[in-house]
Each structure stands twice: as C-alpha cells, then as structure tokens.
Amino acid sequence: MSDVKPFLETKELAIGYKTRSTERVISENLNLTLEPGQLVCLLGSNGSGKSTLMRTIAGLQPALAGVVYIGQQPLATLKSAELAQKLSLVLTERIEAGNLTALEVITLGRTPYTGWLGALSSADQKKIDEAISLTHVEDLINRKIHQLSDGERQKVMLTRALAQDTELILLDEPTAHLDLPNRVEMMRLLHTLARQTGKAILLSTHELDLALQAADMLWLMQPDGLIVTGVPEDLVLNGAFESAFAKSGFFFDKSSGTFNIYQDVCTHSICISGDPMLAFWTKRALQREGFGVTDHDHATYRVHCDRQDEAAIWQMESALHASKYFNIADLVSGLKSAVK
Numbered sequence: 001m002s003d004v005k006p007f008l009e010t011k012e013l014a015i016g017y018k019t020r021s022t023e024r025v026i027s028e029n030l031n032l033t034l035e036p037g038q039l040v041c042l043l044g045s046n047g048s049g050k051s052t053l054m055r056t057i058a059g060l061q062p063a064l065a066g067v068v069y070i071g072q073q074p075l076a077t078l079k080s081a082e083l084a085q086k087l088s089l090v091l092t093e094r095i096e097a098g099n100l101t102a103l104e105v106i107t108l109g110r111t112p113y114t115g116w117l118g119a120l121s122s123a124d125q126k127k128i129d130e131a132i133s134l135t136h137v138e139d140l141i142n143r144k145i146h147q148l149s150d151g152e153r154q155k156v157m158l159t160r161a162l163a164q165d166t167e168l169i170l171l172d173e174p175t176a177h178l179d180l181p182n183r184v185e186m187m188r189l190l191h192t193l194a195r196q197t198g199k200a201i202l203l204s205t206h207e208l209d210l211a212l213q214a215a216d217m218l219w220l221m222q223p224d225g226l227i228v229t230g231v232p233e234d235l236v237l238n239g240a241f242e243s244a245f246a247k248s249g250f251f252f253d254k255s256s257g258t259f260n261i262y263q264d265v266c267t268h269s270i271c272i273s274g275d276p277m278l279a280f281w282t283k284r285a286l287q288r289e290g291f292g293v294t295d296h297d298h299a300t301y302r303v304h305c306d307r308q309d310e311a312a313i314w315q316m317e318s319a320l321h322a323s324k325y326f327n328i329a330d331l332v333s334g335l336k337s338a339v340k
C-alpha cells in the first residue's frame with residue numbers, strides 16, 4: 001500500500017442520472033484514487049459513462065451515492081472558490097468567451113486567487129507566463145478566442161487550467177479536435193507535466209493507442225458498468241483492455257498492441273520470416289487479404305522478407321512456386337495467383 005495521500009479519492013461512488021421518478025445508475029461502488037504526479041487516462045466506449053464520471057468528480061452533477069474526496073476533503077463541503085484552487089476542468093465544448101483574447105482567457109485562470117476584479121500580483125503573472133511557456137502558445141495569446149481553430153483553442157484552455165495551478169486537472173477529451181502530431185504532442189505534454197509538476201491529471205479519451213503509451217494508469221469503463229484500473233500493460237495482458245472494447249468485427253492483437261479487423265481467413269497459411277519491420281507490415285497486408293499468418297515454417301507458403309542494398313525484397317516459396325517481389329502489392333498478387 002502506498003502512503004502517498006491521493007489528490008482525488010472516491011468511496012463507494014455511484015454515478016448516473018436521477019429524476020423525480022427514475023434513477024439511472026451508470027456505474028457504482030467506485031473506489032478510485034488519483035495520486036500526485038500521475039497521468040490517468042479514462043477509457044471506455046461511446047456512452048459508457050466517461051463524461052458522467054468526470055462531471056461528478058468535478059462537482060458539476062451530484063453523485064447518486066458515495067463520496068468524492070478532493071485532497072482529503074469531501075467535495076460537497078468545499079465552497080466553489082476553494083474547489084477552484086484545487087481542481088481545474090477543461091471541457092471539449094466551445095466556450096462563450098465573447099470578444100476575449102486568448103491571454104485574457106488564460107488570465108481568468110487566476111480568478112480563484114484574485115477575485116473577478118482583482119489585480120494580478122507578480123506571482124499571478126509568473127504562473128501565467130509559466131503556463132504559456134509550458135504549452136508553447138506564445139503565438140496565439142493576442143488573438144481573439146473565437147478566431148482560433150478548435151485545436152488552438154484546446155491548447156489555450158489547457159494553458160488556462162495550468163495558470164489556475166491546481167493539484168488536480170481534469171480534461172474531457174483534450175485531443176478531440178487535434179490532428180495526429182498535435183494529439184501526440186498534447187499527450188506528451190500532459191505526461192511531462194504530471195511528472196515535472198507533481199500534479200495529478202485525469203483525462204478521458206478515445207485515443208487508445210496514445211493512452212496505452214502515455215498513461216501511468218488506465219481507468220477502463222467496461223460495458224457492464226465496472227471500472228477496472230491498472231497499469232496499461234497489465235490490463236492488456238490480463239485481457240481487461242480488450243474486453244472494454246469488445247465488439248464483433250475486430251480484435252486487439254496483444255503482440256502488436258493494435259486493434260485489427262477480423263477477416264474471413266482463407267485456408268492458406270503463410271509463414272513470414274525475416275526483417276521484423278518488413279514482416280510486421282507484410283503480416284498486416286496479408287491478414288487484410290484474408291490469409292492466415294503463422295510462425296510455423298512447415299506452412300504451405302513461406303515468405304522471407306529482407307533488405308539488400310537498402311532495397312526490400314520478399315522471397316515467396318512453396319512446393320510448386322518460388323518468386324521474388326520488390327513490394328507488398330506484387331507479393332499479394334503473386335500469392336493470390338499461387339493459391340487459385
């Protein structure tokens with residue numbers, strides 16, 4: 001047991017929606033902890049309850065049962081100004097920022113310390129400058145918020161949360177509007193931030209691959225409403241990761257860490273050997289074409305891939321054929337004619 005005091009803890013928490021006559025429980029008996037310096041990714045399929053959990057932890061909607069502790073204090077006992085000094089929340093939705101510039105929005109992050117009309121102290125200014133330099137938004141700060149792209153605005157909202165300087169940062173789908181390089185950069189930034197600043201960061205995301213690489217812990221919302229937590233690699237090896245996204249038509253390949261589409265596998269198995277990177281992409285192409293791929297070299301067809309003088313070469317062999325190919329497209333055509 002770790003004796004580190006968590007920044008966030010839930011005890012027997014139930015989340016969901018209640019009207020006068022109905023109660024819809026999304027998930028219950030949740031005992032979750034988030035420790036200093038941790039980056040935790042909350043994953044789950046559409047409608048599994050990620051936003052509901054985020055909103056409940058942030059105090060935007062009531063828990064159906066149980067308690068959320070922020071620091072060591074029950075959330076329900078914290079005044080909103082106190083909460084704003086402990087927890088910042090970045091949502092994906094477009095914010096109504098009127099005619100404000102990015103810098104003005106970032107500066108609003110200091111409101112819990114200065115009050116609405118409070119003047120910025122040099123300490124406030126320092127926090128703002130640090131946040132801007134951490135997220136590299138120097139070129140955006142003088143632009144109006146409504147003139148920024150979704151991805152640019154997302155970065156500004158993260159900067160505002162950093163300026164707010166809370167122990168706990170919650171982000172609902174922070175990579176939703178970003179292109180691939182910016183998604184990778186955002187995850188890397190959040191990971192580094194958690195490490196460098198000791199803040200605890202919880203984010204919900206559909207970026208399974210990036211979450212597997214960047215998160216210290218995953219909180220996996222399962223289709224049955226349970227949340228399984230653990231180090232990403234443990235959850236892959238024990239099958240929890242795969243079952244959180246169980247759906248017919250695809251499967252999670254533990255050996256490559258990728259989701260693959262199921263194909264109708266034809267009766268012919270191909271043994272692939274040779275250069276590991278060439279073999280990886282060759283396997284992908286052959287599986288897409290419906291070939292079974294095996295490690296056994298007594299398979300009817302064997303493909304050996306190699307590099308000679310920088311060029312890639314595929315040698316295909318069977319009892320009846322032996323051919324050389326210089327790209328995957330030709331190899332696939334060759335195999336298709338060979339098995340006819």
Ligand SMILES: Nc1ncnc2c1ncn2[C@@H]1O[C@H](COP(=O)(O)OP(=O)(O)OP(=O)(O)O)[C@@H](O)[C@H]1O
Binds near residue numbers: 045
């Ligand atoms: N205001 C509401 N009242 C009743 N049910 C709701 C309400 N908002 C969401 N739900 C339901 O609660 C469940 C969880 O929704 P939630 O938005 O938390 O899922 P999510 O994991 O964030 O989904 P997504 O990945 O699609 O964003 C869904 O079945 C949804 O239909």
